[in-house]
Amino acid sequence: xxxxxxFMAQKQYRMTQQKSSIELTRRAIDAAVTTARxxxxxxxxxLLLHDASNALVHLRPAPVVARVATTTAMSRQGGAEHxxxxxxIASRLARAGAPVVPPSxxxxxxxxxxxxxxxxxxxLAERLPGPPSPAAAGRALRECHEALADAALxxxxxxxxxxxxxxxxxxxxxxxxxxxxxxxxRDGLASMLQELSALPLRxxxxxxxxxxxxxxxxxxxxxxxxxxxxxxxxWDLGVLLGQAxxxxxxxxxxxxxxxxxxxxxEDTLDLMVEARALQTAAWAALVVSHxxxxxxxxxxxLEWLRARRRSSRRPAP
Numbered sequence: 001x002x003x004x005x006x007f008m009a010q011k012q013y014r015m016t017q018q019k020s021s022i023e024l025t026r027r028a029i030d031a032a033v034t035t036a037r038x039x040x041x042x043x044x045x046x047l048l049l050h051d052a053s054n055a056l057v058h059l060r061p062a063p064v065v066a067r068v069a070t071t072t073a074m075s076r077q078g079g080a081e082h083x084x085x086x087x088x089i090a091s092r093l094a095r096a097g098a099p100v101v102p103p104s105x106x107x108x109x110x111x112x113x114x115x116x117x118x119x120x121x122x123x124l125a126e127r128l129p130g131p132p133s134p135a136a137a138g139r140a141l142r143e144c145h146e147a148l149a150d151a152a153l154x155x156x157x158x159x160x161x162x163x164x165x166x167x168x169x170x171x172x173x174x175x176x177x178x179x180x181x182x183x184x185x186r187d188g189l190a191s192m193l194q195e196l197s198a199l200p201l202r203x204x205x206x207x208x209x210x211x212x213x214x215x216x217x218x219x220x221x222x223x224x225x226x227x228x229x230x231x232x233x234x235w236d237l238g239v240l241l242g243q244a245x246x247x248x249x250x251x252x253x254x255x256x257x258x259x260x261x262x263x264x265x266e267d268t269l270d271l272m273v274e275a276r277a278l279q280t281a282a283w284a285a286l287v288v289s290h291x292x293x294x295x296x297x298x299x300x301x302l303e304w305l306r307a308r309r310r311s312s313r314r315p316a317p
Contacts, residue, residue: 024070028055031114032066036121039107053287054226063124064104068117072226074170074286076163079226080118083111086226087120089153089203093225098147099140101125101214101223122223125216132215134253138260140220141208141240145233148203155203159229161193161275164282173285181281181302184309188278196275199232199268208236209243210253237264238272246277246304247297277305 029046036043036059043059050056055068069079076082087103087110094102103109104121111120156162167173168185177185205212206227213222237258244251258264284298 025051025055027115028068028070028117028119029057031117032057032059032068032119035112035114035119036062036064036066036107041107058124059121062106064106065122065124066119067122067226068119070117071286080111080113082226083118083120085155085228086224087111089148089225089228090223092151092153093144093147096147098144099219099221100144100225101216101221125214125218125221125223128215128217130215131210132213132220134210134256135260136215136220137210137213137222138240138257140213140222141205141236141257142261144205144222145202145236151203153203155228155230157201157230158193158196160206160227160231160235160279161189161196164279165189167282167285170285173282176285176298177281184305185278185282188274188305188309189282192275192278195271196232196235199234201230202233203228204231204233204236206231206235206239208239210240210257232268232272234264234268234272235275237261237269238274238276241269242273242276242280245273246280247300274305274308277301277308281305 025048028051029048032055033043033046041059041062041064043062045060047058047060048055049058049065051070053071055066055070057066057068058064059066067083069076069083072079072082090100091103091109093100102123104123106123107121109121111118113119165186168177168182168189174182205222205225206229207224208222212224213220240257240261241251241254243249244254258269281298281301284301287298
């Protein structure tokens with residue numbers, strides 16, 4: 001195929017995917033508003049707060065935020081089961097006084113389904129200016145872990161890695177990942193599952209990076225518990241550090257959070273960063289297919305894993 005023709009085909013593909021993503025976001029907002037009104041909530045000016053793996057919609061003037069499964073639904077049979085799990089865990093933590101954003105008390109939190117989209121409703125937390133203190137985030141995460149330590153919750157074992165394997169089996173994954181990278185990811189996930197299975201497993205947040213904790217009027221609050229599973233508690237610490245380590249960013253905020261969390265085994269932490277890198281690289285098959293502008297992040301993730309593989313688990317530069 002001539003270069004000019006290939007360029008035009010790639011441009012057309014990106015435009016088509018962008019249009020599809022915009023349409024999905026519109027459906028998510030409409031689904032949130034329709035469901036809320038059906039349940040008796042007054043909604044006048046819905047405001048899109050966030051649009052990535054899920055859409056978050058403030059249902060103004062009500063102090064309620066809708067969480068609508070969008071990209072995540074593609075690998076989760078719609079996502080309702082994960083949302084139900086999130087509601088159960090956040091409700092338990094809120095009752096225990098742990099620092100979390102609770103499900104809505106103004107309307108049935110769900111999960112609900114509208115226009116084929118699963119959604120849930122959450123209390124609107126009043127954000128304060130600026131990001132949360134990393135140290136406060138680390139202490140709050142430990143509080144959540146302690147509140148869940150003895151919880152009788154039926155959570156899937158090592159679900160983050162099992163789901164990553166399923167994503168690689170989805171149609172289109174091979175179009176995103178070249179064969180050599182696909183083999184690296186499959187082998188890495190299989191090996192990591194075996195290694196992590198030998199560690200003590202307990203409820204963990206699953207996606208505990210610093211964008212999932214907020215500086216609110218009533219404290220430093222963790223949210224977005226839909227990825228919770230039974231895993232090593234260090235998984236959450238690896239996620240906390242992972243993004244900075246994998247993408248070569250300044251680790252100062254993450255290290256401050258880890259120090260505040262408490263003692264950590266550095267070797268186990270290093271292993272969890274690798275596990276997180278495998279998970280996010282696999283998930284990129286979904287993300288990049290709908291948001292092509294995210295491909296540079298995928299390439300950096302894969303570069304880190306390739307370097308890690310060459311160095312026999314010595315941290316990549």
